[in-house]
Amino acid sequence: MLPDLIKQYARFISSWQVYEYDKDGPNLRLKSKIVFVDKNEFHIRQVIICNKFFKYAYHLQTEHGELVSRWDNANHWPEIKTHPHHKHVQTKKGEDVQESFHGGDLKKIFHEITQKMDKLI
Numbered sequence: 001m002l003p004d005l006i007k008q009y010a011r012f013i014s015s016w017q018v019y020e021y022d023k024d025g026p027n028l029r030l031k032s033k034i035v036f037v038d039k040n041e042f043h044i045r046q047v048i049i050c051n052k053f054f055k056y057a058y059h060l061q062t063e064h065g066e067l068v069s070r071w072d073n074a075n076h077w078p079e080i081k082t083h084p085h086h087k088h089v090q091t092k093k094g095e096d097v098q099e100s101f102h103g104g105d106l107k108k109i110f111h112e113i114t115q116k117m118d119k120l121i
Helices: 002-008 106-118
Strands: 013-024 027-036 041-049 053-061 067-072 086-091 094-099
Touching (some): 002 027, 002 106, 027 106, 053 106
Antiparallel strands (some): 013 027, 027 041, 041 053, 067 086, 086 094
């Protein structure tokens, strides 16, 4: 799936690499980094076990390591309607935790990120 997204969004991507890819039957561990043309870095971490357990964290940061957004499903923030799925967004006042209706769908998150870039390039 990731190579398909890389191909689909190639005009937004300057480089990418997979640090860890371990697939054993229905189990998967993936760590990857994508550098977009705006120099923001997108770090992907996924763990799937027996198609029943899905843990993810997708972290978008500036080239200097400052948070832009992070989507994850860590089991905290129970007051968020989309719990455990949520999104951390850096604002002028600090980090804000919001609902995330993407549910770990990498394709939808790619779309969200690149929609903002599409206006700039």
